[in-house]
Amino acid sequence: xxxxxxxxxxxxxxxxxxxxxxxxxxxxxxxxxxxxxxxxxxxxxxxxxxxxxxxxxxxxxxxxxxxxxxxxxxxxxxxxxxxxxxxxxxxxxxxxxxxxxxxxxxxxxxxxxxxxxxxxxxxxxxxxxxxxxxxxxxxxxxxxxxxxxxxxxxxxxxxxxxxxxxxxxxxxxxxxxxxxxxxxxxxxxxxxxxxxxxxxxxxxxxxxxxxxxxxxxxxxxxxxxxxxxxxxxxxxxxxxxxxxxxxxxxxxxxxxxxxxxxxxxxxxxxxxxxxxxxxxxxxxxxxxxxxxxxxxxxxxxxxxxxxxxxxxxxxxx
Amino acid sequence: xxxxxxxxxxxxxxxxxxxxxxxxxxxxxxxxxxxxxxxxxxxxxxxxxxxxxxxxxxxxxxxxxxxxxxxxxxxxxxxxxxxxxxxxxxxxxxxxxxxxxxxxxxxxxxxxxxxxxxxxxxxxxxxxxxxxxxxxxxxxxxxxxxxxxxxxxxxxxxxxxxxxxxxxxxxxxxxxxxxxxxxxxxxxxxxxxxxxxxxxxxxxxxxxxxxxxxxxxxxxxxxxxxxxxxxxxxxxxxxxxxxxxxxxxxxxxxxxxxxxxxxxxxxxxxxxxxxxxxxxxxxxxxxxxxxxxxxxxxxxxxxxxxxxxxxxxxxxxxxxxxxxxxxxxxxxxxxxxxxxxxxxxxxxxxxxxxxxxxxxxxxxxxxxxxxxxxxxxxxx
Ligand SMILES: Nc1ncnc2c1ncn2[C@@H]1O[C@H](COP(=O)(O)OP(=O)(O)OP(=O)(O)O)[C@@H](O)[C@H]1O
Ligand SMILES: [Mg+2]
Numbered sequence: 001x002x003x004x005x006x007x008x009x010x011x012x013x014x015x016x017x018x019x020x021x022x023x024x025x026x027x028x029x030x031x032x033x034x035x036x037x038x039x040x041x042x043x044x045x046x047x048x049x050x051x052x053x054x055x056x057x058x059x060x061x062x063x064x065x066x067x068x069x070x071x072x073x074x075x076x077x078x079x080x081x082x083x084x085x086x087x088x089x090x091x092x093x094x095x096x097x098x099x100x101x102x103x104x105x106x107x108x109x110x111x112x113x114x115x116x117x118x119x120x121x122x123x124x125x126x127x128x129x130x131x132x133x134x135x136x137x138x139x140x141x142x143x144x145x146x147x148x149x150x151x152x153x154x155x156x157x158x159x160x161x162x163x164x165x166x167x168x169x170x171x172x173x174x175x176x177x178x179x180x181x182x183x184x185x186x187x188x189x190x191x192x193x194x195x196x197x198x199x200x201x202x203x204x205x206x207x208x209x210x211x212x213x214x215x216x217x218x219x220x221x222x223x224x225x226x227x228x229x230x231x232x233x234x235x236x237x238x239x240x241x242x243x244x245x246x247x248x249x250x251x252x253x254x255x256x257x258x259x260x261x262x263x264x265x266x267x268x269x270x271x272x273x274x275x276x277x278x279x280x281x282x283x284x285x286x287x288x289x290x291x292x293x294x295x296x297x298x299x300x301x302x303x304x305x306x307x308x309x310x311x312x313x314x315x316x317x
Numbered sequence: 318x319x320x321x322x323x324x325x326x327x328x329x330x331x332x333x334x335x336x337x338x339x340x341x342x343x344x345x346x347x348x349x350x351x352x353x354x355x356x357x358x359x360x361x362x363x364x365x366x367x368x369x370x371x372x373x374x375x376x377x378x379x380x381x382x383x384x385x386x387x388x389x390x391x392x393x394x395x396x397x398x399x400x401x402x403x404x405x406x407x408x409x410x411x412x413x414x415x416x417x418x419x420x421x422x423x424x425x426x427x428x429x430x431x432x433x434x435x436x437x438x439x440x441x442x443x444x445x446x447x448x449x450x451x452x453x454x455x456x457x458x459x460x461x462x463x464x465x466x467x468x469x470x471x472x473x474x475x476x477x478x479x480x481x482x483x484x485x486x487x488x489x490x491x492x493x494x495x496x497x498x499x500x501x502x503x504x505x506x507x508x509x510x511x512x513x514x515x516x517x518x519x520x521x522x523x524x525x526x527x528x529x530x531x532x533x534x535x536x537x538x539x540x541x542x543x544x545x546x547x548x549x550x551x552x553x554x555x556x557x558x559x560x561x562x563x564x565x566x567x568x569x570x571x572x573x574x575x576x577x578x579x580x581x582x583x584x585x586x587x588x589x590x591x592x593x594x595x596x597x598x599x600x601x602x603x604x605x606x607x608x609x610x611x612x613x614x615x616x617x618x619x620x621x622x623x624x625x626x627x628x629x630x631x632x633x634x635x636x637x638x639x640x641x642x643x644x645x646x647x648x649x650x651x652x653x654x655x656x657x658x659x660x661x662x663x664x665x666x667x668x669x670x671x672x673x674x675x676x677x678x679x680x681x682x683x684x685x686x687x688x689x690x691x692x693x694x695x696x697x
Contacts, residue, residue, distance in 0.1 A: 064327075064328075064329065108374070108375050108376060135376070136375075136376040136377075136414070137414060139376045139377055140376070140377060140407070140414050140417075141326060141407070143377060143417075144328040144330070144331040144404055144407070144417075145328060145330070145331075146330070147330035147331060147402070148331070148385050148389075148402045149330075149389065150382065150385060150386040150389065151386065151389055151390060
């Protein structure tokens with residue numbers, strides 16, 4: 001079985017980096033790729049988790065192939081590779097299980113039509129003379145690379161599940177989940193999904209949201225047996241893991257040591273507007289700049305499955 | 318056209334199928350060819366199902382993607398195991414699109430092949446064992462919110478050591494329990510006609526796991542009759558046959574049946590009595606067996622027995638108790654499959670196979686559905 005989770009060292013030794021690409025550039029390509037998928041998915045009115053799946057496929061793909069190799073290998077002589085060529089991999093990621101199966105009346109030509117609509121001409125040119133053939137070729141390459149492993153879980157479902165175990169001020173809990181939800185959205189632009197299982201990410205983001213909003217959860221089901229709420233949710237989550245810079249910095253807008261001192265921020269929106277803390281890892285900071293939630297689509301496709309009175313509706317991509 | 322700079326792309330997770338040597342073709346379905354094959358080095362025997370890609374205008378077939386996704390989710394001794402997915406060489410010459418094969422654990426027989434061979438005799442205990450395993454498999458997949466949607470004897474496999482496995486998830490899908498006011502709208506163009514339950518024939522699209530239970534009932538009776546019990550030619554004909562066996566379909570025996578789309582437009586014979594036990598008693602001597610078949614073939618899906626109830630039925634708990642199939646199967650060294658069965662059977666009895674590809678309207682439904690489906694299905 002493939003393991004889709006990697007150690008930090010592995011992420012500094014990706015195929016692209018072995019091929020001479022620097023860390024910052026790879027992070028940028030990943031971020032841009034993820035953003036394309038989300039933008040395109042939003043335009044296609046896909047569900048938030050379908051898009052997230054596309055993004056996960058995309059991140060996994062580049063643990064086996066280099067950004068130089070793909071899609072460079074298909075370039076005609078003379079044209080220079082540009083990061084926007086990543087688009088084709090993106091579109092194929094979306095095509096596989098997002099587009100195709102959710103709305104399988106849609107044909108490959110429809111996705112190409114949308115690509116043409118929303119992409120600038122010089123980006124669309126990446127699809128070559130026969131865009132349909134190009135997408136299908138990539139679909140196949142992508143499927144084989146990801147081992148046809150189509151079961152992808154996301155932190156979203158865990159957030160919803162965990163939220164149900166929290167007791168107390170409904171509004172406060174909603175805000176907490178909403179903030180954590182935004183962090184998950186943001187984290188898609190990073191390699192977080194290659195580092196931590198979704199349930200751990202979910203707990204860590206709830207924890208982070210709690211700290212940022214200074215609202216500690218005081219009651220939850222299972223409290224009688226456990227000291228901390230996260231211990232009731234998952235056996236394998238510890239404070240150490242959650243404080244792991246990789247998780248929190250992957251998404252928080254400030255370094256952890258500043259979080260405690262930060263003025264009380266009651267919701268995600270506020271924290272978004274605050275000046276961003278400087279951090280040595282430039283790509284981390286950049287990720288935050290670009291990872292803002294795309295405008296909530298009006299389409300109903302973003303309604304959440306589990307709960308009718310969903311607090312987080314507008315937050316889901 | 319793009320000029321490809323690289324000849325071959327590496328896929329660490331998707332090995333070449335050439336590590337297996339094909340021995341013989343054992344199946345041909347709508348969606349692929351099936352071969353018995355042997356691993357060159359380990360000598361392990363497997364079944365290879367080739368994904369048919371000719372005429373695929375939309376890339377990798379969605380049916381195969383669903384089948385793969387569902388099989389990856391399911392792990393149970395009564396569900397066929399998907400071992401891996403292999404490919405033929407991908408290179409510039411085939412535009413990086415070689416063939417794809419699903420590699421399954423190998424099973425010596427399918428139930429259609431066994432039942433069509435009169436040398437194969439099941440004792441009552443053996444029939445109980447087979448059905449128990451079948452219902453166990455169904456119980457498991459339903460627990461995992463998967464509908465099989467193509468129950469029939471050709472899709473039930475048996476290993477030589479007596480394990481029964483549900484196979485062919487090519488039509489399967491994830492389901493959710495319908496919520497009040499939010500009915501599911503699945504396609505009703507599923508299940509091979511002879512095994513199709515009345516609610517599907519009447520146009521129900523908010524169906525449940527009870528559709529697979531009906532199929533299990535047909536298969537159970539077939540363990541004695543040795544050929545499918547209701548061999549309709551058309552949907553109307555199939556409904557007529559069902560009525561002749563299970564009695565007239567009316568709101569008295571099936572609450573709200575008159576709400577179904579096709580209830581008015583199809584002809585439903587009136588005044589028919591339910592004769593399931595009567596018509597089958599010359600084949601099935603065991604009273605408990607008759608009673609269970611009668612319950613599995615309940616007309617109203619809401620009251621049709623569940624896999625759970627069926628497994629608790631006296632049939633499985635009265636003497637003779639279920640007994641291992643190993644001894645009986647060990648007498649048959651020759652594999653038996655529907656595909657390899659004598660032509661006669663295939664020509665005469667081959668059921669109209671899969672219904673035509675789902676009509677487009679299914680798809681609008683699928684996307685609506687997205688809103689209330691089971692969580693694992695969300696990435697569909
Ligand atoms: N693992 C296996 N071991 C042995 N035989 C198998 C195996 N899988 C499939 N077969 C044989 O191949 C036949 C076709 O396989 P399967 O039903 O999976 O394919 P299909 O193309 O989807 O068929 P259908 O048209 O009925 O949907 C089966 O009826 C069975 O006889
Ligand atoms: Mg079959």
